[in-house]
Amino acid sequence: MARRTTLTQYLIEQQRQHDNIPGDLRLLIEVVARACKAIAHHVSKGALGDVLGVAGSENVQGEVQKKLDILSNEILLEANEWGGNLAAMASEELEKIHPIPNRYPKGEYLLLFDPLDGSSNIDVNVSIGTIFSVLRCPDNIESPSEQSFLQEGSRQVAAGYAVYGPQTVLVLTTGNGVQSFTLDRELGSWVLTTRDMKIPEDTHEYSINASNARHWYPPVTRYIDELEAGKDGPRGEDFNMRWIASMVADVNRILTRGGIFMYPADKRDPSRPGKLRLMYEANPMAFLVEQAGGAATNGTSRILDLKPQHLHERVAVFLGSKNEVERVTQYHAEGGH
Ligand code: AHG
Numbered sequence: 001m002a003r004r005t006t007l008t009q010y011l012i013e014q015q016r017q018h019d020n021i022p023g024d025l026r027l028l029i030e031v032v033a034r035a036c037k038a039i040a041h042h043v044s045k046g047a048l049g050d051v052l053g054v055a056g057s058e059n060v061q062g063e064v065q066k067k068l069d070i071l072s073n074e075i076l077l078e079a080n081e082w083g084g085n086l087a088a089m090a091s092e093e094l095e096k097i098h099p100i101p102n103r104y105p106k107g108e109y110l111l112l113f114d115p116l117d118g119s120s121n122i123d124v125n126v127s128i129g130t131i132f133s134v135l136r137c138p139d140n141i142e143s144p145s146e147q148s149f150l151q152e153g154s155r156q157v158a159a160g161y162a163v164y165g166p167q168t169v170l171v172l173t174t175g176n177g178v179q180s181f182t183l184d185r186e187l188g189s190w191v192l193t194t195r196d197m198k199i200p201e202d203t204h205e206y207s208i209n210a211s212n213a214r215h216w217y218p219p220v221t222r223y224i225d226e227l228e229a230g231k232d233g234p235r236g237e238d239f240n241m242r243w244i245a246s247m248v249a250d251v252n253r254i255l256t257r258g259g260i261f262m263y264p265a266d267k268r269d270p271s272r273p274g275k276l277r278l279m280y281e282a283n284p285m286a287f288l289v290e291q292a293g294g295a296a297t298n299g300t301s302r303i304l305d306l307k308p309q310h311l312h313e314r315v316a317v318f319l320g321s322k323n324e325v326e327r328v329t330q331y332h333a334e335g336g337h
């Protein structure tokens with residue numbers, strides 16, 4: 001049997017070849033991956049575990065929390081607290097940052113996560129996941145603040161996600177391409193199964209929640225109208241549509257076979273540009289997508305260049321196959337919004 005490369009081996013080999021994954025960053029990634037394994041275990045219990053349904057609380061963004069949102073958040077916090085590699089964490093489910101308690105040693109990294117992405121899919125047994133992002137702590141690691149986290153996405157040192165689906169996969173970048181690992185449940189290890197994921201520049205598949213169509217701004221309406229018109233429209237070819245409502249699953253499909261994913265800003269609430277969160281969703285996914293040869297913008301700017309104003313900031317997202325992202329970004333430049 002051909003030798004299988006585990007996550008640990010991959011990270012050590014990267015460090016030897018490229019000197020880009022110091023030991024503390026490797027350990028941090030491995031702890032996150034281990035937490036994802038624990039979350040996968042709970043997810044797979046479904047109705048046999050006490051993991052389905054709502055928790056009876058709301059998060060800082062006013063969203064109803066599911067039991068699994070809270071459980072996943074706790075698993076990630078607990079797993080990462082004591083290892084000595086972090087100064088603080090931030091989570092979609094926590095209003096404030098979570099500094100490492102004084103009883104543990106501190107490290108030079110910051111970890112951000114969306115503990116459970118695709119909450120609306122938990123109870124219906126559709127793929128869900130975890131998204132994470134790693135930054136370096138710019139200030140004194142003994143007293144990190146929210147400000148320490150407000151860095152452009154281009155400064156991420158690692159990002160990735162896990163998908164809890166028919167297979168459990170972990171997709172990771174440390175700035176040197178994108179690798180996908182599949183969980184071997186018998187051995188309990190992440191096995192490298194796709195090296196250097198690449199997003200084709202062209203695609204015939206798009207992803208958007210079309211129930212919001214009446215709220216869209218003109219550039220998005222124009223772009224989607226053209227895709228829907230297919231062979232009979234200005235594009236002269238047919239396009240297929242997929243919307244899973246778990247960003248992890250939609251992005252995983254795009255990293256696997258191409259496509260464009262959109263969650264635009266719309267006219268409903270100008271103070272809320274889009275639904276997705278810059279720090280926990282857009283930045284890590286944009287880093288992965290660019291590392292795989294794709295593009296990611298908010299309609300006007302590269303997502304990784306945006307300077308965050310606050311932790312729970314929302315942002316419009318257009319990401320995936322380069323030529324389509326450039327086209328819809330161009331439509332924004334030509335006006336209408
Ligand atoms: P979360 O479950 O972390 O709140 O994220 C859900 C996000 C994202 O995963 C998905 O693409 C989108 O919300 C789905 O939005 P709709 O409900 O509008 O389909």
Ligand code: MN
Nearest residue numbers: 114116117118
């Ligand atoms: Mn999410």
Ligand code: MN
Nearest residue numbers: 114115116117
């Ligand atoms: Mn979430």
